[in-house]
Amino acid sequence: MTQTQNIISADSWTVIPPDVAFKEIDRSGFLHRGTGIPIEIRPFFQISDMVKGERRNIVLQFEGTPYEAYFSTTGSVERATPQARLFWMKDFTLVIQNAYPDHYSFYENAEDKKAKPYGLEIPNLYLQKDQETPGLYIVSFDDPRLAQAVEETDEADYQRRVQSKKNVKIREDKPKNKPDPSFKKGRKSWDRDENTGAEAMAKAEYRCEMDANHLTFISRKTGQNFVEAHHLIPISLQDQFDYSLDVTANIVSLCPNCHKKIHHARYEDQEQMITLLYQQRKDRLRTCGIEMDMQRLFHIYKSL
Ligand SMILES: [Zn+2]
Ligand SMILES: [Zn+2]
Numbered sequence: 001m002t003q004t005q006n007i008i009s010a011d012s013w014t015v016i017p018p019d020v021a022f023k024e025i026d027r028s029g030f031l032h033r034g035t036g037i038p039i040e041i042r043p044f045f046q047i048s049d050m051v052k053g054e055r056r057n058i059v060l061q062f063e064g065t066p067y068e069a070y071f072s073t074t075g076s077v078e079r080a081t082p083q084a085r086l087f088w089m090k091d092f093t094l095v096i097q098n099a100y101p102d103h104y105s106f107y108e109n110a111e112d113k114k115a116k117p118y119g120l121e122i123p124n125l126y127l128q129k130d131q132e133t134p135g136l137y138i139v140s141f142d143d144p145r146l147a148q149a150v151e152e153t154d155e156a157d158y159q160r161r162v163q164s165k166k167n168v169k170i171r172e173d174k175p176k177n178k179p180d181p182s183f184k185k186g187r188k189s190w191d192r193d194e195n196t197g198a199e200a201m202a203k204a205e206y207r208c209e210m211d212a213n214h215l216t217f218i219s220r221k222t223g224q225n226f227v228e229a230h231h232l233i234p235i236s237l238q239d240q241f242d243y244s245l246d247v248t249a250n251i252v253s254l255c256p257n258c259h260k261k262i263h264h265a266r267y268e269d270q271e272q273m274i275t276l277l278y279q280q281r282k283d284r285l286r287t288c289g290i291e292m293d294m295q296r297l298f299h300i301y302k303s304l
Contacts, residue, residue: 010038019129020144021045024122029096030107034087037071042084047071052082058135060092060127064181064188064239066136067092096125099141131303158192162229163221165198175289176244190238192246197229198222204253209280210273214255227253230262232277233285233292234300243289250285252277263304270301 008015012024012035021044028035042048047056055072068089073082097104106117116122128144130136138144181188206224208214219226229251238245254262262273278294285292 008040008044010040011036013038013041015041015044016145019131020126022124022126022143025096025100025103025125026122027107027110027113029125030093030100030104033089033093034085037084037086039081039084045071045086047073047084050082050084056135058137059133060088060137060139061130062092062095062139063183067095099123154189158194158197159228161194162197162201163219165194166222168195168198168202170199170203171248173247173249173284173287175287176247178238178242178244179246181238188239190235190246192231192235196246196248197251200229200248200251201227201253203248207253208255208258209252209277210254210258214258216255227255228259230254230259232274232281233290233297234304237300241290245290247288247290249281249288250290252281267302271298274298274301 006017008017012026013021014023015021021041023029023035037045037047039048042050045058050056050071050073052073055070057068057070060067060069069092070087071084072087073084100123103117103120103123106115106120123141124143126140126142126144127137128139130138140147179190181190183189201222201224204227206222206227208216208227216226218224230253231245232250232252233241233245235245258273262270265273274297275294278292278297282292282294
């Protein structure tokens with residue numbers, strides 16, 4: 001699988017369509033607050049139409065914290081196209097300096113401005129466009145496409161942990177305190193507790209909640225019909241809620257086929273599933289302090 005035909009590189013920038021761009025962090029990235037945006041890279045940021053003297057604000061979000069930044073254009077009258085630069089504030093320069101202290105001290109002490117830090121790899125700054133908010137970029141020092149792989153591994157690990165629980169105690173619905181996030185590869189994430197997942201499946205009597213007739217096979221671990229745990233409201237949205245999303249009220253038991261379907265089917269088919277599951281869960285969610293309306297849930301799945 002190669003998708004190299006659309007990759008655009010210019011100077012220290014590379015764009016990987018549709019939503020990722022990265023830049024080598026060189027001397028100016030460590031010591032100054034800005035970097036030039038070559039003309040080939042501007043369409044990615046939708047700034048090809050900027051005129052001289054214009055400024056456009058954006059937000060760089062790192063580990064859940066927003067940092068103000070902006071594009072600005074300068075240029076002499078002789079130049080047909082203005083020069084574009086991306087500027088950030090001192091707070092984000094500190095983020096870069098703290099992430100790579102050895103590089104920073106090298107550049108700070110190097111007398112030759114062209115010198116490269118011998119023996120140190122040049123780091124990259126990745127910017128991923130947020131799908132919902134224009135002008136918001138999730139930044140990290142690791143490739144966000146690898147973060148996707150990490151997410152998939154986490155999911156497999158979670159399902160394996162859920163399967164390994166037997167003799168699960170079933171408790172009543174009640175609000176649960178919101179957990180603290182952890183940071184993986186510069187991204188906020190929330191751990192999911194296998195006991196709660198196992199409890200949700202036991203509560204559903206190990207049936208697929210889309211259709212109780214979806215029998216699969218007997219699990220070696222649980223001795224029951226094999227089902228998987230799915231968070232109806234994705235755990236990645238925990239920040240937007242006052243109480244934990246990792247509660248049985250928000251975890252549905254699905255056969256592997258329905259589970260794949262709710263993640264990967266075309267939107268019309270997802271919407272049918274969400275409608276049914278939402279109707280079954282809305283009151284229980286409210287009992288757990290989680291307010292959600294169906295339109296918002298549709299919107300969430302549309303943007304996944
Ligand atoms: Zn799922
Ligand atoms: Zn099913």
